[in-house]
Amino acid sequence: MNTAARALENRRLLVRLAIAAVGMFGFGFLLVPFYNTICEVTGINRLMKADAQAANTQVDTGRRLTIEFDANAHAVPWRFVPQQGSRSVHPGELVRVDYVLENTTDKAIVGQAIPSYGPQLAGQYVKKLDCFCFQQQTLAPHERRVMPVVFVIDPSLPAEVNTVTLSYTFFAIEGAAPAPASGGAQG
Amino acid sequence: MSAVSHSLEHGHHAHQPSGLMRWITTTNHKDIGSMYLIFSFIMFLSGGVMALTIRAELFAPGLQVVQPEFFNQLTTMHGLVMVFGAIMPAFVGFANWQIPLMIGASDMAFARMNNWSFWLLPPAALLLLGSFFVPGGATAAGWTLYAPLSVQMGMGMDLTIFAVHIMGISSIMGAINIVVTILNMRAPGMTLMKMPLFCWTWLITAYLLIAVMPVLAGAVTMILTDRHFGTSFFNAAGGGDPVLYQHVFWFFGHPEVYIMILPAFGIVSQVIPTFARKPLFGYASMVYATASIAILSFTVWAHHMFTTGLPAAGQLFFMYATMLIAVPTGVKVFNWVATMWRGSMTFETPMLFSVGFLFVFTMGGFTGLICAIAPIDIQLQDTYYVVAHFHYVLVAGSLFALFSGAYYWLPKWTGHMYDEKLGKIHFWCSIVFFNITFFPMHFLGLAGMPRRIPDYNPMFADFNLMASIGAFGFGFSQLIFLAVVVKCIRGGERAAAKPWEGAEGLEWTVPSPAPYHTFEEPPVVK
Numbered sequence: 001m002n003t004a005a006r007a008l009e010n011r012r013l014l015v016r017l018a019i020a021a022v023g024m025f026g027f028g029f030l031l032v033p034f035y036n037t038i039c040e041v042t043g044i045n046r047l048m049k050a051d052a053q054a055a056n057t058q059v060d061t062g063r064r065l066t067i068e069f070d071a072n073a074h075a076v077p078w079r080f081v082p083q084q085g086s087r088s089v090h091p092g093e094l095v096r097v098d099y100v101l102e103n104t105t106d107k108a109i110v111g112q113a114i115p116s117y118g119p120q121l122a123g124q125y126v127k128k129l130d131c132f133c134f135q136q137q138t139l140a141p142h143e144r145r146v147m148p149v150v151f152v153i154d155p156s157l158p159a160e161v162n163t164v165t166l167s168y169t170f171f172a173i174e175g176a177a178p179a180p181a182s183g184g185a186q187g
Numbered sequence: 188m189s190a191v192s193h194s195l196e197h198g199h200h201a202h203q204p205s206g207l208m209r210w211i212t213t214t215n216h217k218d219i220g221s222m223y224l225i226f227s228f229i230m231f232l233s234g235g236v237m238a239l240t241i242r243a244e245l246f247a248p249g250l251q252v253v254q255p256e257f258f259n260q261l262t263t264m265h266g267l268v269m270v271f272g273a274i275m276p277a278f279v280g281f282a283n284w285q286i287p288l289m290i291g292a293s294d295m296a297f298a299r300m301n302n303w304s305f306w307l308l309p310p311a312a313l314l315l316l317g318s319f320f321v322p323g324g325a326t327a328a329g330w331t332l333y334a335p336l337s338v339q340m341g342m343g344m345d346l347t348i349f350a351v352h353i354m355g356i357s358s359i360m361g362a363i364n365i366v367v368t369i370l371n372m373r374a375p376g377m378t379l380m381k382m383p384l385f386c387w388t389w390l391i392t393a394y395l396l397i398a399v400m401p402v403l404a405g406a407v408t409m410i411l412t413d414r415h416f417g418t419s420f421f422n423a424a425g426g427g428d429p430v431l432y433q434h435v436f437w438f439f440g441h442p443e444v445y446i447m448i449l450p451a452f453g454i455v456s457q458v459i460p461t462f463a464r465k466p467l468f469g470y471a472s473m474v475y476a477t478a479s480i481a482i483l484s485f486t487v488w489a490h491h492m493f494t495t496g497l498p499a500a501g502q503l504f505f506m507y508a509t510m511l512i513a514v515p516t517g518v519k520v521f522n523w524v525a526t527m528w529r530g531s532m533t534f535e536t537p538m539l540f541s542v543g544f545l546f547v548f549t550m551g552g553f554t555g556l557i558c559a560i561a562p563i564d565i566q567l568q569d570t571y572y573v574v575a576h577f578h579y580v581l582v583a584g585s586l587f588a589l590f591s592g593a594y595y596w597l598p599k600w601t602g603h604m605y606d607e608k609l610g611k612i613h614f615w616c617s618i619v620f621f622n623i624t625f626f627p628m629h630f631l632g633l634a635g636m637p638r639r640i641p642d643y644n645p646m647f648a649d650f651n652l653m654a655s656i657g658a659f660g661f662g663f664s665q666l667i668f669l670a671v672v673v674k675c676i677r678g679g680e681r682a683a684a685k686p687w688e689g690a691e692g693l694e695w696t697v698p699s700p701a702p703y704h705t706f707e708e709p710p711v712v713k
Contacts, residue, residue: 006371006372009371010296010297010367010371010372013366013367013370013371014296014297014363014367017363017366017367017397018363020397020398021359021363021397021400021401023401024398024400024401024402025401025402025404025405026405027401027402027405028401028402028403028404028405028406028409028435028438028439029405029409031402031431031434031435031438032409032420032431032435035428035431035434036428036431039428042498044496044498074424111424112423112424112425112426114423114424120496171422171423171424172424173424173425
């Protein structure tokens with residue numbers, strides 16, 4: 001092979017490999033929707049969506065569970081408390097609990113609540129029909145809001161679990177423009 | 188034709204700048220290879236100083252030497268510097284020196300790009316090491332740069348991100364160069380299946396680099412935009428997920444560990460046949476084993492994430508896929524042992540390091556299998572057992588193979604024989620102190636000592652004392668290597684073109700030291 005032909009051949013391979021590298025850079029970003037879709041489809045990580053409602057839930061009156069409610073605001077100057085600390089429920093029973101959220105500052109702030117569960121495995125048995133955590137919340141200065149969570153504890157919850165802690169943490173969303181004061185999703 | 192190439196050669200020399208400019212402007216694969224090797228050794232010593240500071244702090248329970256914040260910076264930077272500054276550039280240095288010599292090419296395919304690949308590294312290293320001196324210090328999020336920590340760190344994190352970007356670009360350019368050189372520049376008659384195994388392992392490694400370095404660049408770019416541009420890839424409040432970072436990172440990270448070991452396999456596959464005076468046993472199976480390790484490496488990443496709440500089906504898949512990798516790796520170990528079987532073996536320093544590699548790397552492979560078992564890994568996750576495991580495969584694996592290759596080819600590079608006695612002392616000090624350092628860490632991990640913590644329960648004191656003594660011994664042993672190399676460059680017994688009796692390959696047909704320009708007329712391989 002003469003030098004010019006080889007140089008051309010080399011350049012052609014270089015371009016192909018460079019395209020592969022750029023493609024893989026894009027693939028790294030493609031992993032984001034791919035991951036979200038997998039979590040969505042397999043139900044691993046459904047924080048922001050309501051669970052499907054069982055048509056006919058059997059209430060297991062023979063069993064009592066304690067549900068503890070916890071609330072935290074992470075680096076966001078809000079007051080955030082549940083209206084009751086804990087409640088005794090039957091598995092399969094429809095439970096509604098209200099949380100009080102108050103913006104203590106003079107400016108509007110956008111926040112998002114993220115749930116967590118103790119014990120961790122209980123999370124998949126807490127079936128939420130409605131929750132303020134499904135949307136971002138915009139609070140006008142000194143606005144106070146009462147928001148409900150409606151859920152059912154799946155009766156298939158393992159028998160050794162007697163207490164479930166449902167904890168919410170509000171995070172401020174930096175960079176999100178607060179909607180006009182009248183806005184804000186009512187959960 | 189010979190007259191033409193003769194005058195061409197003169198032309199080269201006439202335009203060759205001298206002094207510092209020679210090294211800055213050089214496009215010669217041997218110069219660039221040497222610079223890579225020197226750079227990686229400097230980074231190896233810097234990372235080593237960090238490691239010794241860590242071991243000094245862990246010498247006894249309580250806080251004596253450094254504050255916890257700084258300790259975290261040290262563990263993070265030790266990992267980053269050793270992986271991206273020492274091990275990876277060292278293998279690229281070997282590739283630059285050896286691949287053209289081994290396949291009968293006059294230089295790398297893109298000589299100027301080669302110069303660029305190297306000269307991107309020193310600025311990246313300066314950014315990385317300089318981050319110790321910015322407000323808040325260097326990043327302390329661990330070498331894996333996990334979100335959300337890495338989203339919260341100070342400006343040291345930004346410098347690290349840029350350093351990773353630059354080193355990534357350098358690696359990708361180097362990898363493209365190696366692929367093109369191996370595929371297009373081979374001497375007539377040098378078919379792919381006649382290539383020395385070192386070229387094969389580097390060809391496959393280069394493909395891995397092209398496939399995964401961009402993914403790492405993407406991951407750290409997402410951290411950067413999360414930090415400064417209001418995106419929420421990993422920020423739970425904005426709808427992101429920190430676990431996503433781990434998936435993206437380990438999609439890069441697991442192939443990365445094979446990037447650091449496959450060229451080591453290549454070096455060992457050159458050294459063992461030479462000193463066993465037998466051809467490599469099962470050459471074709473070695474090639475296929477290397478390729479299957481590379482392909483499997485894309486399917487095992489979540490075994491780093493068994494404790495993140497992976498569904499059971501996922502844990503099982505990644506557990507079995509990981510164990511599957513033991514099969515091609517086992518083929519390799521078997522082939523090396525079979526090569527030695529009934530060979531006429533002698534134990535010069537390169538062979539000592541290769542046999543040491545084989546012995547200690549295999550131990551690291553076995554602890555890897557133990558970590559692959561999901562229920563056991565949940566116990567061992569983030570303990571010193573994991574630290575012991577990856578140092579057995581990275582230090583005793585990659586680093587010992589690098590030493591083996593350095594001793595093996597030093598006569599070719601410098602034209603002098605190295606001091607065999609000092610070399611052997613270096614080997615025995617290294618392997619003894621290595622095991623004193625890292626073997627007790629298995630017990631520490633099994634007893635539950637967590638990694639990346641500057642203080643520990645007094646019950647762990649004795650083994651930590653032992654590990655610290657071993658670490659200082661190991662660290663100072665590496666100065667012997669420096670002495671051997673300096674002595675070898677300065678002088679010593681003249682090396683023949685083929686200083687090793689059993690060596691095979693094109694690189695031994697050129698004189699020692701290898702002339703500045705080799706194979707301008709391609710050799711014909713029969």
